Amino acid sequence: METSTGLERVTRDWWVYLLHGVVAVLFGVAAFAWPGLTLFVLVALYGAYAIVEGAISLVGAFRSSEGFRWSLLLWGLLGIAAGIVAFVWPGITALVLVYGIAGWGVANGGARAAAAVQVGRGRSGAWP
Numbered sequence: 001m002e003t004s005t006g007l008e009r010v011t012r013d014w015w016v017y018l019l020h021g022v023v024a025v026l027f028g029v030a031a032f033a034w035p036g037l038t039l040f041v042l043v044a045l046y047g048a049y050a051i052v053e054g055a056i057s058l059v060g061a062f063r064s065s066e067g068f069r070w071s072l073l074l075w076g077l078l079g080i081a082a083g084i085v086a087f088v089w090p091g092i093t094a095l096v097l098v099y100g101i102a103g104w105g106v107a108n109g110g111a112r113a114a115a116a117v118q119v120g121r122g123r124s125g126a127w128p
Contacts, residue, residue, distance in 0.1 A: 054081075
């Protein structure tokens with residue numbers, strides 16, 4: 001069995017990173033081009049997801065005989081409530097989603113930048 005370093009895997013799978021970047025750019029361009037539609041779809045998808053996920057948790061709560069039954073019940077009720085809130089108050093939901101996405105972007109970008117610096121340090125003669 002052949003082992004490879006992280007740098008070798010990154011170098012071998014360069015196309016995955018390129019595809020990730022292209023998809024991210026296309027998503028960003030679409031969001032800039034149609035911000036209202038993007039926000040509407042985001043809120044609607046979240047609301048639908050929360051309701052469906054909540055319902056699935058409720059089914060799991062009623063079918064489970066294990067000790068975590070109450071946590072599934074609570075999670076299901078909260079999920080359904082969050083979905084209803086998303087449809088009843090889409091403006092507040094949009095604001096919360098924007099802050100969540102912004103936090104994810106900062107955390108994700110920071111982690112990727114730190115990883116890039118580590119990869120760069122692992123290469124001889126490379127930056128930084």
